[in-house]
């Protein structure tokens with residue numbers, strides 16, 4: 001089995017760099033994907049209350065032969081639940097569905113203008129009460145992190161954002177590295193939309209690797225955690241196998257230059 005790289009978060013918690021994203025999978029498919037991923041060696045599952053599959057994720061974690069403390073589970077507070085008391089209630093509801101007494105990482109899913117401050121204070125409360133191992137944010141670009149700094153007692157240990165070679169946000173990466181905020185990339189393989197980029201295809205030929213493997217490996221070379229979604233066992237294995245090779249520094253720099261501000265999801269700046 002491949003050796004999993006872990007990162008030590010700023011609060012001392014260890015987190016695998018590679019995880020399984022479970023957006024848009026439900027029922028047996030979701031349960032089986034989580035079981036398959038754990039069998040392959042994944043140890044991080046990224047869900048959200050919005051994905052409406054926390055029950056299936058919880059079922060799979062229970063069914064697996066692994067102890068709970070060997071699986072890193074992330075979930076997120078949905079937009080409709082943001083606010084102080086409602087976030088505390090949403091956390092309890094997520095735990096109930098997941099059939100767990102804690103999650104490893106609880107994230108603010110989106111920086112909703114009127115609610116993000118109270119939502120963050122609720123996450124701080126959950127953390128202070130030791131009900132969650134770590135707290136973080138998603139879709140926080142630099143202006144949102146700068147704002148958060150003005151009222152936070154505890155800064156996020158992780159920021160999950162859309163981040164790909166075609167959306168290479170160097171300033172955000174540098175900002176997070178300097179402040180010990182672990183960056184985590186979502187939609188990391190662009191849902192396949194950039195697999196035919198000729199510059200990527202050339203690198204696939206050079207390394208004898210698939211487009212997904214080259215892109216995922218680029219994340220690891222940058223120290224970025226990444227959470228590709230797949231409900232297919234062969235592709236889950238293929239994505240996991242990117243842990244077995246490395247890219248040259250020159251090729252990492254080449255991939256950095258693919259940036260064209262291409263986005264799959266909404267631009268969080270529209271919420272500022």
Ligand SMILES: NC(=O)c1ccc[n+]([C@@H]2O[C@H](COP(=O)([O-])OP(=O)(O)OC[C@H]3O[C@@H](n4cnc5c(N)ncnc54)[C@H](OP(=O)(O)O)[C@@H]3O)[C@@H](O)[C@H]2O)c1
Pocket residue numbers: 020021022023024046047109138139160185186187188189190191192210212213227228229230231232235236238239265
């Ligand atoms: N915080 C946020 O706001 C936010 C937003 C979006 C996503 N996310 C998280 O990030 C995770 C990943 O992002 P995503 O699901 O949007 O997109 P993604 O991981 O970039 O792409 C997933 C798609 O690529 C396919 N795929 C997976 N591995 C492949 C491979 N090796 N070769 C070819 N195709 C492959 C999958 O199909 P198969 O399943 O058929 O393999 C699926 O259609 C989500 O599941 C979610 O957990 C978070």
